[in-house]
Amino acid sequence: MVKVDIHKAGYDQGEPVIRQVHFQINQGELVGLIGPNGAGKSTTIKALLGTIGFVEGQVQFNDTYAYIPEQPVYYDELTLWEHIQFTASICELSEEEMNRRVKPLLNIFRLKNVVHQYPTSFSKGMQQKLMIVLAFLTKPSLYIIDEPFIGLDPKAMKDFLRLLDQERQEGAAVLMSTHMLDTAERICDRFVLMMNGEVIIQGTLEDILNAAGTRHATLLDSFEVLMERTVK
Numbered sequence: 001m002v003k004v005d006i007h008k009a010g011y012d013q014g015e016p017v018i019r020q021v022h023f024q025i026n027q028g029e030l031v032g033l034i035g036p037n038g039a040g041k042s043t044t045i046k047a048l049l050g051t052i053g054f055v056e057g058q059v060q061f062n063d064t065y066a067y068i069p070e071q072p073v074y075y076d077e078l079t080l081w082e083h084i085q086f087t088a089s090i091c092e093l094s095e096e097e098m099n100r101r102v103k104p105l106l107n108i109f110r111l112k113n114v115v116h117q118y119p120t121s122f123s124k125g126m127q128q129k130l131m132i133v134l135a136f137l138t139k140p141s142l143y144i145i146d147e148p149f150i151g152l153d154p155k156a157m158k159d160f161l162r163l164l165d166q167e168r169q170e171g172a173a174v175l176m177s178t179h180m181l182d183t184a185e186r187i188c189d190r191f192v193l194m195m196n197g198e199v200i201i202q203g204t205l206e207d208i209l210n211a212a213g214t215r216h217a218t219l220l221d222s223f224e225v226l227m228e229r230t231v232k
């Protein structure tokens with residue numbers, strides 16, 4: 001669904017922030033992008049999206065994608081419903097299809113009663129749900145999600161993961177950056193672990209536990225071992 005071959009990328013020309021980031025995500029896969037603060041996860045996502053100063057290399061998308069940012073982005077002057085209509089019109093969805101897709105989402109995320117309100121008046125979690133609803137509305141073949149677990153209440157998080165699972169069963173792929181390693185360990189098929197702007201290891205949980213020599217430990221334990229090893 002996406003093949004990433006980034007040699008260098010950064011915000012200012014001549015000052016790369018990430019180097020040699022190579023991975024791919026196949027149909028139905030959920031790949032966790034993990035690493036400490038400043039490792040280059042968001043920069044990698046921005047390089048994929050092409051919203052960064054420069055990228056040397058190539059990112060090949062197979063089909064459509066949706067991006068769910070960590071910080072919600074919306075139009076101050078549009079209501080929630082107008083955001084939905086705007087997104088549906090960009091994706092050329094019929095009104096019938098838009099309603100069919102969006103109604104269950106508004107119910108699940110308990111936004112039905114605020115559809116005619118402006119997201120400026122929403123809580124952070126509600127704004128995040130708006131981003132999620134718009135992404136699911138477009139039914140992309142790839143979801144790119146930056147730290148989804150901060151701000152969502154436990155029920156919303158559970159519902160979000162369930163919907164994502166359904167999409168994956170229909171073939172969608174997911175790239176998710178997160179610090180919530182216990183959740184990541186439970187839900188991801190594979191991991192790309194970054195540090196200092198580079199990928200230090202990628203693979204399944206088993207690959208990572210093996211590489212760290214921590215076979216019966218958790219992703220977090222292995223993450224710490226691998227990070228320490230890289231610093232030394």
Ligand SMILES: Nc1ncnc2c1ncn2[C@@H]1O[C@H](COP(=O)(O)OP(=O)(O)OP(=O)(O)O)[C@@H](O)[C@H]1O
Pocket residue numbers: 011017035036037038039040041042043044
């Ligand atoms: N807009 C920017 N301009 C210049 N440098 C930036 C910018 N945003 C991030 N950086 C730098 O890029 C490096 C990687 O940052 P990035 O935001 O990609 O890390 P991250 O892994 O997403 O971290 P976190 O877990 O804290 O979100 C850091 O050294 C950071 O200072």
